[in-house]
Amino acid sequence: MCYGQRNFSEVLEVDSANVNVLNFNLIDSAFHIFSLFPRVTSNISSSSITLFDIYNFENSVIELDTFSISINMPLLVEGKKFLYGKNRGLQKGLEIWDVNKKFEELESLIIPTKANYNFPSKPEVISSNLYLPAYIAEGEQEYSVISKVDTSLNVLWTKYLNEEYAYSYLFGIDKSIDDDILATSNVYVKEERRYYNQLLKLDTSGNVIWEYFNTEELEHGAVSPWFTTLSDSNIIVSYRVDRFTNDTFRTRGLHFTPYRLIWLDHDGNLIKKKYYVSKRLKRFFVNKVETGLDDYFFLMGMWDDGEALENKNLLIKLNNQGDSLWHRTYYHPDYSLDSVGFSIQDIHEFEDGRIAVLSMISTPYDWNKIWIFIVDSEGNCLTDNCISEGDVVSMNSYEVTYEQLTLYPNPARDQIYWNRGLTLRDVSVYDILGRQVLDQKGAALQSLDLSILSKGTYFLEGIDKEEQIYRGKFVKQ
Numbered sequence: 001m002c003y004g005q006r007n008f009s010e011v012l013e014v015d016s017a018n019v020n021v022l023n024f025n026l027i028d029s030a031f032h033i034f035s036l037f038p039r040v041t042s043n044i045s046s047s048s049i050t051l052f053d054i055y056n057f058e059n060s061v062i063e064l065d066t067f068s069i070s071i072n073m074p075l076l077v078e079g080k081k082f083l084y085g086k087n088r089g090l091q092k093g094l095e096i097w098d099v100n101k102k103f104e105e106l107e108s109l110i111i112p113t114k115a116n117y118n119f120p121s122k123p124e125v126i127s128s129n130l131y132l133p134a135y136i137a138e139g140e141q142e143y144s145v146i147s148k149v150d151t152s153l154n155v156l157w158t159k160y161l162n163e164e165y166a167y168s169y170l171f172g173i174d175k176s177i178d179d180d181i182l183a184t185s186n187v188y189v190k191e192e193r194r195y196y197n198q199l200l201k202l203d204t205s206g207n208v209i210w211e212y213f214n215t216e217e218l219e220h221g222a223v224s225p226w227f228t229t230l231s232d233s234n235i236i237v238s239y240r241v242d243r244f245t246n247d248t249f250r251t252r253g254l255h256f257t258p259y260r261l262i263w264l265d266h267d268g269n270l271i272k273k274k275y276y277v278s279k280r281l282k283r284f285f286v287n288k289v290e291t292g293l294d295d296y297f298f299l300m301g302m303w304d305d306g307e308a309l310e311n312k313n314l315l316i317k318l319n320n321q322g323d324s325l326w327h328r329t330y331y332h333p334d335y336s337l338d339s340v341g342f343s344i345q346d347i348h349e350f351e352d353g354r355i356a357v358l359s360m361i362s363t364p365y366d367w368n369k370i371w372i373f374i375v376d377s378e379g380n381c382l383t384d385n386c387i388s389e390g391d392v393v394s395m396n397s398y399e400v401t402y403e404q405l406t407l408y409p410n411p412a413r414d415q416i417y418w419n420r421g422l423t424l425r426d427v428s429v430y431d432i433l434g435r436q437v438l439d440q441k442g443a444a445l446q447s448l449d450l451s452i453l454s455k456g457t458y459f460l461e462g463i464d465k466e467e468q469i470y471r472g473k474f475v476k477q
Contacts, residue, residue: 019048019368021360022071023346029055031348033358033370034073044088049103050370062103067095070120072172074099077125078151084123084132094118094134096149109153113145114138114160122172127179127204129156133170136160144170144185146206159206162198166190171224176201177233177266180209184225184237186218189420194406196420197225197239201268210268215422215464216241217406219257226289230297230320234271235264238289238299245473246404253280259299261322273468274322281305284314285343293349295320300344300357303329310337312389313344313359315379328379329389332371335361342371353377357386405472407460413477416460417447424462424470432457450476 024033033050047064069085076082080098087093087110094111115138123132130149136142143163148156162168167188174182181202188195197214218225219242227237243249244256254277263271276299278284287301296319304311313330331342341362348356354376361369373386381388406419418424427445429438437453448460453476461471 019360019370021345021358021368021370022069023073024348024356024358024372025074026054026348026356027074029053031356031358031372032074033372034069034071035370036068045086046088047085052372064103067097068120070123072122072124074103075123075125075130077128077130080151082130082151084130085120086118091116092118094120094132096130096132096153098151098153107153109149109155111147111149111155111158113147113158118145121170122174124173124175124181126175126181129204131173131181133173133183135169140166142167142169144168144183146170146173146181146183146202148204148206157206159202161185161200162187168198171226174227174229177229180204181206182227182229182235184227186225187213192406192408192420194419197237199225199227199235199237199264199268212264212268212270213421214239214262215419216260216403217419224286226286228289228291228297229266230291231295232320233266234320235266236289236297236322237262237264238286240286243404249277254278255280255283257283259284259286263322276316276322278303287343287345288347290347292317293351293353296325298347300347302341302343311341311343312337313342313357315344315347315355315357315375317379326379328375330357330359330373330375330381330386332361332385333387334385335363339364354382355379403468403470405460405462405470407472407474411475411477412450414449414451415447416450416474418460418462418470418472422446422464422470424464427460427462429453430459430461432459 019035019037022034024031031052035048036045038045044066045068047067047069049062050059052059066088067085069083074081083097083099087095096109097105098107100106115136117137119135121133132147134145136145144161147158165187168185170183170185176182183200185198186195187198195218199212201209203209219240225237225239229235238259238261240257241260249256258275258277261274265271282305284303285301286299290298296317299316301314302311303314316327317325342359344357344359346358357373359371361371374382376382407416423444423446425444427440428436431437455476457475459473463469
């Protein structure tokens with residue numbers, strides 16, 4: 001492509017307050033930018049599609065009244081375009097639209113689901129069929145659903161997931177290397193009062209092939225577990241965890257909410273885990289994980305400096321093993337860092353290695369902005385509308401000596417349990433002076449008998465099958 005990169009400087013506006021940018025796609029010669037926004041008069045969410053021509057820098061906006069689209073739009077299959085979202089004019093309102101080039105509705109289908117409240121999450125096209133996931137709320141029960149729809153808008157099947165849990169949110173689905181379905185969710189285990197990440201592989205009939213249920217607690221249960229399949233067919237999942245009580249994070253001056261990256265093979269077996277951490281006063285948030293055109297992947301989102309109260313775009317390029325190739329922060333030269341926020345929502349990598357970056361500029365005094373800029377394969381700005389600060393984020397890939405173990409009941413009497421599904425061996429208990437008071441070598445355990453211990457405070461340690469060391473604190477009554 002040979003457009004004038006140095007003049008690629010326009011910040012786009014949609015005629016709405018607080019536009020929330022979702023994703024973009026390069027179709028023909030225009031970026032199609034998909035956004036959500038509340039109507040000022042009614043506060044009902046609508047959608048917009050901003051078409052930005054990359055040759056003459058002209059843009060136009062298409063608005064979809066009362067239709068809240070999902071991310072990963074449009075769905076392209078067999079020469080057709082589809083939009084999936086929630087029609088705010090209907091009670092339940094999940095709809096799939098077959099649209100023309102101008103995104104005008106040609107045909108639509110209401111997706112039937114249980115319960116009175118639902119909301120769409122990230123859909124996918126697999127083998128010329130549309131797989132449409134959604135969140136369902138039914139009283140105090142919250143779970144997920146996936147509907148399979150063909151290109152003629154016929155529902156082939158509908159499957160409900162995780163109805164056995166008090167809460168489960170399916171963030172999105174993706175295609176596996178063998179054209180099956182991968183689905184990632186947050187799951188709340190009521191007995192433990194903890195949130196965990198679940199990755200399911202389903203066949204194209206909606207049957208579960210395997211489940212990876214992560215035994216590590218998510219940070220506050222609110223973090224999005226993004227995932228992608230790498231060029232070597234392994235799957236990587238990213239989520240944020242709470243390490244406030246972890247002594248290693250305290251003594252090394254690390255931020256207490258790092259990101260965990262886990263690698264699974266295509267059969268759902270755990271390969272390894274890694275932390276991606278920052279210094280105490282710096283933190284970052286991941287909005288998306290995306291595989292590159294070669295043996296690498298990207299983390300994208302936002303970085304902030306807790307000291308200066310500044311936040312900037314963050315883009316990280318890592319090889320398939322999780323080693324950082326580079327990381328960059330970006331901001332727009334026309335906006336003051338102490339009054340706006342920047343956050344990357346999506347990227348598009350060209351065949352020559354250049355990367356178009358879709359960002360949102362959030363302002364307290366004006367409407368949010370849509371911002372696109374171009375960087376080279378090393379993350380350096382190629383357009384006048386961005387400033388890069390290079391490798392200044394002070395982040396390191398770091399392995400901590402042990403994982404925090406969730407113990408319950410706590411305080412305990414005669415028996416203590418830990419994270420759901422987690423089996424530990426070589427379990428030891430230490431008193432507050434560090435003396436070993438209980439040792440269970442070799443045995444594979446999911447709980448421990450405490451009857452021989454006297455009242456007091458103790459630390460429990462054990463090792464899982466991946467040789468990860470876990471440690472937790474409890475009180476014996």
